[in-house]
Amino acid sequence: MKIAFKKLGSHPLHFEANRDNARFSGDLILKKGNVAQLNGTITGSISIPCDLCAEEIEHPLNEEVTFYLSDGIYEGSDEELDIVEIDHSTIDLDELLHSEIELIKSDYFCCKNCEGTSLDREF
Numbered sequence: 377m378k379i380a381f382k383k384l385g386s387h388p389l390h391f392e393a394n395r396d397n398a399r400f401s402g403d404l405i406l407k408k409g410n411v412a413q414l415n416g417t418i419t420g421s422i423s424i425p426c427d428l429c430a431e432e433i434e435h436p437l438n439e440e441v442t443f444y445l446s447d448g449i450y451e452g453s454d455e456e457l458d459i460v461e462i463d464h465s466t467i468d469l470d471e472l473l474h475s476e477i478e479l480i481k482s483d484y485f486c487c488k489n490c491e492g493t494s495l496d497r498e499f
């Protein structure tokens with residue numbers, strides 16, 4: 377799903393995107409000028425290989441996602457904001473979901489069999 381930036385306004389615009397078993401849905405709202413806020417959740421599941429034994433495990437997702445989108449280069453000074461600059465004034469939700477999934481996948485993960493080998497995270 378793609379949304380033209382100019383369609384955004386002060387009323388939240390609902391979006392949805394799917395990738396494999398993952399589902400991304402939420403709202404986009406224009407904050408000021410060329411900056412919009414995205415509030416969404418990622419649900420469903422993704423398949424992640426265990427860091428220790430490499431076995432692919434279906435991992436349930438329940439992630440709250442909030443970040444800002446800038447139409448073109450962001451020139452503001454709020455450096456602590458999590459800003460994603462978009463190209464061609466088009467918000468590509470599938471692409472955003474893809475990067476979020478890659479981010480989750482890059483986290484340390486281990487399957488039930490290897491659980492306890494490391495105490496970094498609990499599943």
Ligand SMILES: [Zn+2]
Pocket residue numbers: 426427428429430431486487488489490
């Ligand atoms: Zn494992």
